[in-house]
Amino acid sequence: MNKKTVKEPFVRIVKRPYADLKVTVIANAAAVVLALLLSLLLLMAVSGLGPDKVLGAFFSASVSTGNRLLAFLQDAALLLLIAIGLAPAFKMHFWNIGAQGQILMGGLMTAICMYYIKDAVPAAVLIPVMLISALLISGVWCLIPAFFKVRFGANETLFTLMLNYVAIQIVMCFTDTWKGTKSAFGVIDRFTGSANGYLGRLFGIDIGWTLLISMLLTVLMFIYLSRTKHGYEIAVVGESLNTARYAGINDRKVILRTAFISGAICGLAGFLYVSNVSHTISAATGGNFGFTAIIVAWLGAFNPAVMTVISLLLTFVSKGAGDVRNLAGLDSSICDVVVCIFLFFILGCTFFTRYQLVFRHKADKEGGSELKAKEAGV
Amino acid sequence: MSAFFGLIQSAIVYGTIIMFGALGETLTEKGGHLNLGVPGLVVMGGFAGFAAGFVYEKSTDSPSMFLLLLFSFLAALVFSALGGLIYCFLTVTLKANQNVTGLALTSFGVGVGLFGGAYLSKLYGVAGSAKAAVTGTLYTANLNSVLGWGIPGDLLLSYGFLTYLAVVLAVVMHLFLNKTRYGLNLKAIGENPATADAAGINVDKYKYLSTCIGAAICGLSGLCYVFQYGSGNWSTNNNMQALGWLAVALVIFSTWKPLNVIWGSYLFALLYWLYNYIGTIFEIKLTQIWTDILQMIPYVVTIIVLVVASVREKRESQPPSSLGLSYFREER
Incomplete structure (x- = not known):
């Protein structure tokens, strides 16, 4: 028997057997909020306008008239x-x-x-x-x-x-x-x-x-x-x-x-x-x-309902960025940059809906006995 | 005859731009990652190199040539590598879909580049497009203007150093991929990451390195466009983006072999410029429609190569087997 025990990795990645609705919603919401914060900071930085003006233009661009x-x-x-x-x-x-x-x-x-x-x-x-x-x-x-x-x-x-x-x-x-x-x-x-x-x-x-x-x-x-x-x-x-x-x-x-x-x-x-x-x-x-x-x-995972929400979100963001750039007289390509920030964040968050992170102490509590049984078998 | 030489010269200058992009993408694809963000990376690299040169030129009256070269070259490499890092983090670590991430990177990179260029003009109060003229002369400096060898000199020596660097890079990449252990490891990952993993190769490390270095090489493509082809003019048209897609096409055309990239890129650039010279060479007047049709040729040729390569089913000319697939160790 080998005495040297291999330490379990601090965090393991496990594929979720099925999508967890709660996790999906939380992960996507978090991604959108983070992307929104980053985009607004970016817009403020490049336009030189105060937060009130940027926020006002961003959120009213699609709906004000x-x-x-x-x-x-x-x-x-x-x-x-x-x-x-x-x-x-x-x-x-x-x-x-x-x-x-x-x-x-x-x-x-x-x-x-x-x-x-x-x-x-x-x-x-x-x-x-x-x-x-x-x-x-x-x-x-x-x-x-x-x-x-x-x-x-x-x-x-x-x-x-x-x-x-x-x-x-x-x-x-x-x-x-x-x-x-x-x-x-x-x-x-x-x-x-x-x-x-x-x-x-x-x-x-x-x-x-x-x-x-x-x-x-x-x-x-x-x-x-x-x-x-x-x-x-x-x-x-x-x-x-x-x-x-x-x-x-x-x-x-x-x-x-x-x-x-x-x-x-x-x-x-x-x-x-x-x-x-x-x-x-x-x-x-x-x-x-x-x-x-x-x-x-x-x-949208090919689900037309989710795709509708995403198209509305991306268009809203693009229009919002467009209004801020009009206000500050900037180049229109900033809209693409802002939309892409959202895309990167939402793309990244699919990881958390498809995979689960299992930390070491948690694994010991939940799946520890199972793992040990497996090791004994080998 | 002079029109014909003009065509060859244009093809070599333009071909170099495509060559860097295709070499970068070859390295990335050999590791199993189809990065469709090449056009974005090209624009990002071009912008960063331009910005470094432009800002340094503006900040001092007598810019040091060495620093100009260093700043613009490094800026292009580093900025594009950062773009590659975004792609890598999303596709390798977070296992996001490669096609989708790549396309997002393309629109991100193009957006960042175009916005940044316009922003610089505004910041420094330049009317129209900005220009980093001194840096431009650095990249277009050539031996022929010193030696003056006539026509052979025009054809072989009249280009900036990036042209020769691209060819050297292609040969080095060929040797790396086929003659070194690291290159063979990388190819093994592209073919079957699970087997490579079992053989003790650190798959993620290789993927990160090949993608980020590949992205940095793509950045040189933009640098070449801005300084060698554009002599330091920042242009906001879609050319750079179209060249990026041509680079992606060339990787298929070359059947993933760096040495084929060398002649392939010159051929692509020749086909690209044909519309501009064919009238003079054959002494015919081309209508606009024929120009439009001639500009279609590089893409049609790529499609034909794509189909022919898959019909022939030669094992050497197939893409890496795991191209486009994310690797998750615990998946069977």
Whole structure:
């Protein structure tokens, strides 16, 4: 028998068998509070403004007037919609980081329809044509990497990423042609003088359709992922490919189908950008949302309800930082920095919801006898 | 002919920027970590190097050349390594998802860099974009202006020292990964961390070091962009970010081999600049659409390489097996 006893490590990491709701809530709340403190300190430091002004601007940026509330809801709705599109793909462990490209392709297809055929057909025909062509092209844009993944095992993370840049160049081909010698391609409306092809106001709000579609899709995705056979198949394929095959699930079909749906929903966001929100297309349409939505989907654990909360939070933070920077005349990139501080903290806190820290004295009390029994057995 | 030489020169200057990023990412990926934060790290490194040079130039009338070089070089290395440390702490210690953390690091780094650059301009009351001109001359100083060897000199010696440093670094990394015990240990971790752990290798230590050093090397990429390509001008366009993504693409293109990174980065840069020179070389007038299409080529080539590499299924050209997966010792 070896007399030298190995001291137990001061702290051990143990995987939680299941998520503890109380721990999850506390960890996330703590992360948000810490991130908020750090962000506010950073904003105060760079703006040189007092805490009262920074706090006032930060918290009133999204809600102080009706227009600001709408701008806040518009961003949150678009971010959420893209995240909703990414959720099924990520749940299946298909890393679609090409949302930006899919948004652009959908938006471009919408713009192409508006530019070339908007005067030839009535709105009742034009809008469905725009919508369907946008969904199709974006679905296919995501289907291409999915095909190469199931057929040859090509890495979809990098494939979808590269397709973003291809999409950017394709959009530039069209916008450069359309703008001609002008410095930028303006609002599509301006070229023909008719507003045919725009989604009109809904509930008296310009962006009513965007809000409605985003909310609708969130509910539908919740049902799709948690209450349908397709959703179950996605979950099994994501957990283990071999289990899926053993259970008789056609994994290739599931991957292709889900990738198409994922791309199509991102295309829907692109459609809304062009026909309802910005009324134009450029390589910058969608901005950073394609990437931020990836993080929203992941942090929300593919649960549309949680994703809604996260999109609202991140948009609120971004708008708040935006107002502080307006007040102090700073560069707009501070908003991205502040949003990222929140992302880092929330990402970090997932550790505490997935793992448990077991300290030495606690292990002695609770699991000590069990451990000793194990050691004796060896 | 001169247009052709111009293309080669542009490709070598730009290729160096991509090469540093790709070398840093290769080292990181060999340890099993897919760091999509490269564009962020590039911008962070470029900003830190620029800020160090700019502030020191502003603070004294006769800046010491040695200190300028030291400050800007170290600032780029350290600041990017700190970015790598955030990524590392989240993915290695807290086992957060690597793709998501990397993307967050990209938008964080780009945000910090762009904001910092604008903030410096505001702080020192510079109208437009700030410039660290003296530091720029340091990084663009070359042997050809002294020796004057004509065309061979233009092609081979007309670059700042970072160009040669990048090539040396690639060779050193090749030797490190294939000929030293530490390099082999690192590759073992990237392939199968559990086996490496069982063999007594300190997995976390290796991962931290490879990721942070890799991040620091990515920072040199930004330094090169700001000083060697931009001669000390701080620019706020998206070029640096796009080059960072090209660096990520190049790692795949090179099939994770540092020596391939050398010619790969020049090839990528050549394809990138083709649009600017092809008209003059072939004496044709290109429309804007063709320029847009030509700029697509590096990305399309990467996709083709990605697919071809996975179709061929050659074991030597596959990514490290555990790439992108967090390692938790007690998981089976």
